[in-house]
Amino acid sequence: MTKPRLFSGMQPSADSLQIGNYIGALMQWRGMQDDYDAFFTVVDLHAITVPQDPARLREKTRRTAAQYIAAGVEPSRSTLYVQSQVPAHAELAWILSTITGFGEASRMTQFKDKSQRYGSDQTSVGLFTYPVLMAADILLFQAEAVPVGDDQKQHVELTRNLAERFNSRFGETFTVPKPVIQGETARIYDLQEPTAKMSKSADSQAGVLYLLDDINVTAKKVMRAVTDSEGVVRYDRAEKPGVSNLLTIYAALSGREISSIEDEYAGRGYGDFKKGLRDVIVAEFEPVRARALELLEDTAELDRVLSANADRASEAAEETLSAVYERVGLLRRG
Known part of the structure; x- marks a missing residue:
């Protein structure tokens, strides 16, 4: 067929x-x-x-x-x-x-x-x-x-x-x-301006995660991502755009439901949540980055x-x- x-x-x-x-x-x-x-x-x-x-x-x-x-x-x-x-x-x-x-x-x-x-x-x-x-x-x-x-x-x-x-x-x-x-x-948003779509043309690159960036640079950007003062990991696009954006990324890369991630980090601070997200992103990006650079050597x-x-x-x-x-x-x- x-x-x-x-x-x-x-x-x-x-x-x-x-x-x-x-x-x-x-x-x-x-x-x-x-x-x-x-x-x-x-x-x-x-x-x-x-x-x-x-x-x-x-x-x-x-x-x-x-x-x-x-x-x-x-x-x-x-x-x-x-x-x-x-x-x-x-x-x-x-x-x-x-x-x-x-x-x-x-x-x-x-x-x-x-x-x-x-x-x-x-x-x-x-x-x-x-x-x-x-x-x-x-x-x-x-x-x-x-x-x-x-x-x-x-x-x-x-x-x-x-x-x-x-x-x-x-x-x-x-x-x-x-x-x-x-x-x-x-729909992924800027880590520093979570109401704006992530873009290479952003005024600041601090909120943009690039596939070929050094992994340490990527990890630092994640840990510095804008959240809010509530301290609760929950999805609310209107009231909590920063946390919601991070949850969207986490769910997309891990294949998990957002509700499952919310449950995992219930009662825990944004620091733990960002560390978990950082680890997910690094695990996804590291082999892609290595393979791309290998291809570009030849x-x-x-x-x-x-x-x-x-x-x-x-x-x-x-x-x-x-x-x-x-x-x-x-x-x-x-």
């Missing part, structure tokens, strides 16, 4: 992924590999919608791919590749852009937020068409499932609209994908693995692209 297709990816926008990426994406991807014909990519074409240093971009791309593998996304079980190594992404994005309305692209909230923040002169056309490239990423592989966070749901809806529009105009070509929205355990081998996977991805992508060119009326080389 043929497995349904799945597609997802992350930008190589930092030297290290953070715990929100790990819990919200990598842990879920790892568990989906057996049930889906999975395509996972490092979306470096998306990364250049803002200014990038070329050498640093290549380094961050390798580092991101190494962390995918170290976290359990296995190139032998999934198709793990670098986006720019499959030119069909950009080719399909151009075709989809010709059936995308200027108004509907303008309504994408991420573009509106960033253009307001940076101003129109500092906002690239690439950033404006980012959601169209994302649509091409998904439709290229006829993906049925797209694991995303809430902030990307609008982009998947655009993808669905474009697939249906193309199918209506040119005949059945694309699978209309469905978003797999990640649950509450995927970049030639890492590049070989990614290239072989890009060949697999290109083969699948070419099937879709050939059908699209035929239906649109483009004359392909023989």
Whole structure:
């Protein structure tokens, strides 16, 4: 029986992924590999919608791919590749852009937020068409499932609209994908600002846990995490955002129910609770960090693995692209 297709990816926008990426994406991807014909990519074409240093971009791309593998996304079980190594992404994005309305692209909230923040002169056309490239990423592989966070749901809806529009105009070509929205355990907040989503772009890095940080640095950040004055380990997102965030992390990494963790630390202080969480995080991160650094010691081998996977991805992508060119009326080389 043929497995349904799945597609997802992350930008190589930092030297290290953070715990929100790990819990919200990598842990879920790892568990989906057996049930889906999975395509996972490092979306470096998306990364250049803002200014990038070329050498640093290549380094961050390798580092991101190494962390995918170290976290359990296995190139032998999934198709793990670098986006720019499959030119069909950009080719399909151009075709989809010709059936995308200027108004509907303008309504994408991420573009509106960033253009307001940076101003129109500092906002690239690439950033404006980012959601169209994302649509091409998904439709290229006829993906049925797209694991995303809430902030990307609008982009998947655009993808669905474009697939249906193309199918209506040119005949059945694309699978209309469905978003797999990640649950509450995927929503990780800053350890120092627990009402703000954890992000590499935070003003302070004191509340961000990175996979490739030295384990001692990670342990100190956990022990210094913001809590409250009540001294009771219980989940209450509104009244106790700091403790609730730590409980969410604890539950996600340990596979336990939050209520079980609350019971374990009933009558005990935040110090004990943080030590327990620290031990859980270190146990999870330490082997991932070691494996990623090992992979990065032999970049030639890492590049070989990614290239072989890009060949697999290109083969699948070419099937879709050939059908699209035929239906649109483009004359392909023989």
